[in-house]
Amino acid sequence: MTADQPHVAILDDEPEIRRMLSDALQEAGFRTTCYGRATEFEAALRRTAPDVCLVDLGLPDRDGLALVHRLALESGAAIIIISGRAQVQDRVTGLELGADDYIIKPFDPAEVVARIRARLRKGRSGAANTANSASFAGWKAHFERYMLVDDSGRETSFSHAEGEVLRLFLESPNRLITRAQMQESLGGAAGDSFDRAMDVRISRLRTKLGEDPKNPRLIKTIYGAGYIFLGDVRWS
Structure with a gap:
């Protein structure tokens, strides 16, 4: 070994x-x-x-x-x-x-x-690039240590599963990502269990990003279609 x-x-x-x-x-x-x-x-x-x-x-x-x-x-x-x-x-x-x-x-x-x-x-x-961090909307996501950092330097951790979803959004900003595309990229059996798991992970990401759950500005739900991440993203 x-x-x-x-x-x-x-x-x-x-x-x-x-x-x-x-x-x-x-x-x-x-x-x-x-x-x-x-x-x-x-x-x-x-x-x-x-x-x-x-x-x-x-x-x-x-x-x-x-x-x-x-x-x-x-x-x-x-x-x-x-x-x-x-x-x-x-x-x-x-x-x-x-x-x-x-x-x-x-x-x-x-x-x-x-x-x-x-x-x-x-x-x-699943990753379209090998960069370990991305800056967007006053945040920096550090994927090598699973950490979000805001402009003031405050750190908020995210899980491996949440990181997979966040990276998927940040690599395809301003584009619709369907449930089928999420399932294909992230793995897991399609169905209610997968959909609920994605809903929970996205909800937690919104909370950690300080989003208004009733009117999120970054991760938008397109009902019946999927999600769109709105914002400019810079990888480093």
């Missing part, structure tokens, strides 16, 4: 699942680290920065959804939930809290490998 291989952190309290996932991912060319408890997983994240976090919701020492939400706010990793909770509302909640994907147990390890590859591939191809 070499340092340039994508690193996947696996958090699950079942040793058999950790072993199965780790073996499949290593065979596919990934580096892996495994954790059985949230406390040791969070301690490790202070020292390392994985590319992907696989997180089980049924943890013995922490609420899994709360952990996913914190990871979405503080980590630059893609977050994939692996859970036995199969209800639609559980999947919607996980995506709304910032997860990038949701896999239901029992699963085929090959499917997990394919989902991770798809997520990393979209992460590489």
